[in-house]
Amino acid sequence: MLGSASNLYAVEEEPDAPRLATVFAATASRRGYTLGCNVVLFAAFAAEAYVNELLAEHLTGADLDAIDSGGLSSDSASDAAPKRDVPEFEWQVRLRESREGGD
Numbered sequence: 382m383l384g385s386a387s388n389l390y391a392v393e394e395e396p397d398a399p400r401l402a403t404v405f406a407a408t409a410s411r412r413g414y415t416l417g418c419n420v421v422l423f424a425a426f427a428a429e430a431y432v433n434e435l436l437a438e439h440l441t442g443a444d445l446d447a448i449d450s451g452g453l454s455s456d457s458a459s460d461a462a463p464k465r466d467v468p469e470f471e472w473q474v475r476l477r478e479s480r481e482g483g484d
Contacts (some may be wrong), residue, residue, distance in 0.1 A: 407432065436448055442471065443470070443471050444470045444471050444472070447470055
């Protein structure tokens with residue numbers, strides 16, 4: 382590895398040092414993996430918070446309530462096409478009514 386201590390500094394290793402160095406390298410690698418997972422997790426939390434704030438700022442009334450209470454539910458898992466119990470947004474209702482009224 383380019384930035385490793387053994388490449389940067391001339392170190393005379395003692396006989397026990399290689400085993401100890403291997404343990405330290407494995408521990409550092411494991412710690413780096415754990416920290417990387419934490420970074421991804423907290424980035425996801427931050428992204429979710431940003432989206433929640435954005436939606437709360439730009440949506441009002443029934444649209445915001447639909448987002449807050451929205452979700453998919455099915456009456457039976459054996460249905461070929463499960464029923465979707467998802468609230469509609471106001472703009473969806475207006476669009477559907479305008480299409481039905483225009484026919």
